[in-house]
Amino acid sequence: MDTSRLLRTTGTVIAAAGLLLSGCTPGSADPRAAASASGRSPAATAGPPAVPAALRPYYDQKLTWRHCGVAGFQCATLKAPLDYDKPGDGQEIELAVARKKATGPGKRLGSLVVNPGGPGGSGIGYLQAYAGIGYPAPVRAQYDMVSLDPRGVARSSPVECLTGPGMDAYTQVDQTPDDAAERVRLVAAFKSFAAGCEERSRRLLPHVSTVDAARDLDVLRAVLGDEKLTYVGASYGTFLGATYADLFPGRVGRLVLDGAMDPTRSALDLNRDQTAGFETAFRAFAADCAKQPDCPLGRGGPDQVATRLKQFFRTLDATPVPTGDPKRPLGESLATTGVIAALYDETAWPQLREAVAQAMDGDGAGLLSLADSYYEREPDGRYANLMYANAAVNCLDQPPAFAGPEAVEAALPSFEKASPVFGAGLAWAALNCTYWPVKATGSARSLSAEGAPPIVVVGTTRDPATPYQWAQALAGQLSSGVLLTYEGDGHTAYGRGSDCVDTAINHYLLDGTPPKPGQRCRPSQP
Template identity: 45%
Template sequence: MTSAAVPRRPLSRITAAAAAMVLLLSGCTQLGSGSESASDGGGTDSGQEEPSGEPEHPLVDIGTSAAADLPSDPATDPDYSSYYEQDIEWGECEDVYADGIECGTLTVPLAWNDPDGKTIDLAVAQIPGTGQDDDSLVLNNGGPGVSGVNFLESAPYMFSPEVRSSYDLVGFDPRGVARSAGIECLSDEETDDYLSETVEPGEAGGDEVFDDWEKKIAESCEANSGDLLPYLDTYSAARDMDVLRAALGSEKLDYLGFSYGTYLGSSFADLYPERVGHFVIDGALDPKNTMDDFFAGRAAAFEDSADAFVQSCLDSGESCPVSGDVAEGKQQLNEFFDSVDKQPLDSGNPDRPLTGAIARSVFYMLMYSDELWDSGWDAISAAMDGDGSLLLATADQSNERLLDGSYRTNFTYAITAVNCLDHPWIADEQWQEDQAEQLAEEYPTFGAQMGDNGCGQWPVPPLREPAAITADGAAPILVIGTTHDPATPYPWAQSLAEQLDSGVLLTFEGQGHTAYGRSGGCIEEQVDAYLLEDTVPEDGFTC
């Protein structure tokens, strides 16, 4: 089947949901509970080529970030003194579902090149360390668009008692996200419709349906939050993080960032190499990537993970709902999803049947952790027997959809708002169509879903050129890559570690997205020794 017979679904939808899955994983993964790779030997080559950083075709027009190039260092410029002299008043949190978390706010300029202009407040939170005279470890759990305040509800499970003793764990909602001047787009009811939208493969007008959604989302975001949209790029968020560093009383930033958090962290290091403290970035994005490189790399990596996912089921025995070899098993899954496109399944809620789009999104999300594969197959098996309730519940949980039908955060739209500013794409529409067809043909499980970047009608142009980050003069920066990571393919970690002047590559041979907190202890041991004892791992360490 060629891509002409498969609808192209805006990836912002399933990527956002999967970003929230990373948040959920941190709560259900205890330190030292990693599992063996499902691949043969857990090799270090996913088969993807490293992007050249120089696309053969012209990119769309690129605007200018208000935060990329400033005439002075804001930390020493009197015009910014009111921001850098802030103290965070820690107090009780609202709508946070865990004890021991303190919350506060931090004020930053909306446009970093206009310090006297409009300001926004950022939501910050911390879990105080159990020791005395604790340093602060700032965390970002990715997305972009996932709440760092909410992340603290489960983050403690990732860290050893020694790290918890030595560091206050600090999270924040980046600008435009959740409590930090969160952008507003579609209503909750419209979001339900968007996430559930299914177009039958081969149906005429499929692309138009999703183009209409793309336009509707862009128009609603602009109507409700148009004054914020030009200032949600990662350079702006990195500038914000320097204000947070100062408010925490730290001369240098100690930081652990996952997935998109690696892009935020490397951008901070690019702007402020002299302020890099203990720096760890896990599941690296390659800053040389165009948006098209981004999706092509992920299409290959997700297909690799789908192969391992199906193989794990086939190896489990008679309880597996698919049969034959891996290719046949994937085909059976795709045929099942196609059938749900035509006839949604009973979910126990007559107003919300399980659609093909929701079912596929859960399948996609399961690739983020092999620790979820057994329960994922249980939900898929139930659905193949006619009960869609488990798959719908999993989708709702990962989307942070509450029982009252509201959504806890705005990440479904915040991820688009940030990504469309950070990553330009090739302007040639015919090239885009050809690329979509090629991805769908080469990667039959997920390739068709990678054929639309969701930014074609976004009201703000991209603000950043794809370019290497070197952070010359920075302290050692640990870059962690997982050999079969579907969301941030391993070659990206290799590339970023090579770009950085002080990059140190650590490799986890396994399945799933990111490694710290889920590697079974081997990566955690190296990172903790660095955080606690200043022991820099050997470059190229592999486990």
């Protein structure tokens, strides 16, 4: 189970699109210094700055669009410097871009760039599977729907780390070590993962920070012909969008940051906060499960349901159950990942009840399938590069949460207090960046985007992956942040069935009017 700070849109987990959380800020020690290097003085608050001469060829490039894969979509390749501090050294990276042109009728408003989160989620996959066909029709009518696979992700020079069999083994390592020998095996697994990334992706690893990706967004904006960036970012995509706004406030158009993260939180705090978020989501599931006739965890309140699930995890830790794949029995790590995957979206709760019931009867295939959806593992054993890119970005964006296993041991009580069911596993999962081969270039800090127009921040009160208080914090940090609250379950809110949320965001995207300060939406509210 490697779920450390993985923030994902719901479409990725159960269906087909693309998302773990990053720490905070830049690929430079100070993002304001990075902005200055990109042509913006730290005090600038209005008007787009001039583009430095060394970057002008990238901003002036022309995209060659071609039909690709899914009907109605076009694809192109965008070039960017591998290292924005050395844009003239001839080292470049190619980024895959896709769009679906505005359907009309009505005036075309420009491009709407979408990001599904992760880091590591494929923007193109998200666009083709959901955003380009599932966003509200009035929005698709007036915007060209656009996304790109961020650097290091999917089609954009992907970070690679392990083979399929190697990743299978990695996902089965016990992440709740009971003794010194199990702890040694877990540390060895993290070291092996990091070494594989260094061996296969050495050139890329220093250049996949969120600041690098935000600078790529600005190149994309210019090449698309848009004076300002209009953007919807989900989960980790909110951090990417807020980073962009802080670097380029004069180029901000209409930004929606849905399922927001708090960039002031350290890696340790982010992981612990997210652990509490999964506990909140699990308790909502548990309360619902106890009311259902098919609940495999019995009656009683959330505490009783949680106790039974934790006992079942302990049973699997000692004796995994078959899944139909002799090389991949269902142990505690895969089972925990399967449960967490379903907590992203309340519509997956019936599937989770069935999968847990089957596992308790000795068939772990259902929970294994949920875990595979989380890791983006194909039936033939191949993995998408989600988890590789995820680690590469996170470990560059912030210093590691822990200096070593002893620090994890010291923090276990606080993680287990945050979540009696998931705390220990998520604490140990946060050790993944400790052995990373590239030193972090970012750190936790506030993003204010001084001078930007209103930016809409959306928070869901029982969001498992991005706790509601993160949205409150980000909206308060942004100089023009406007908080829209959804009082419900699941990860992110836009396009997930709330007419209230969709109407407010559509209104903002189409005519620029943000929600009223303090607006709150409920599941049944029109």
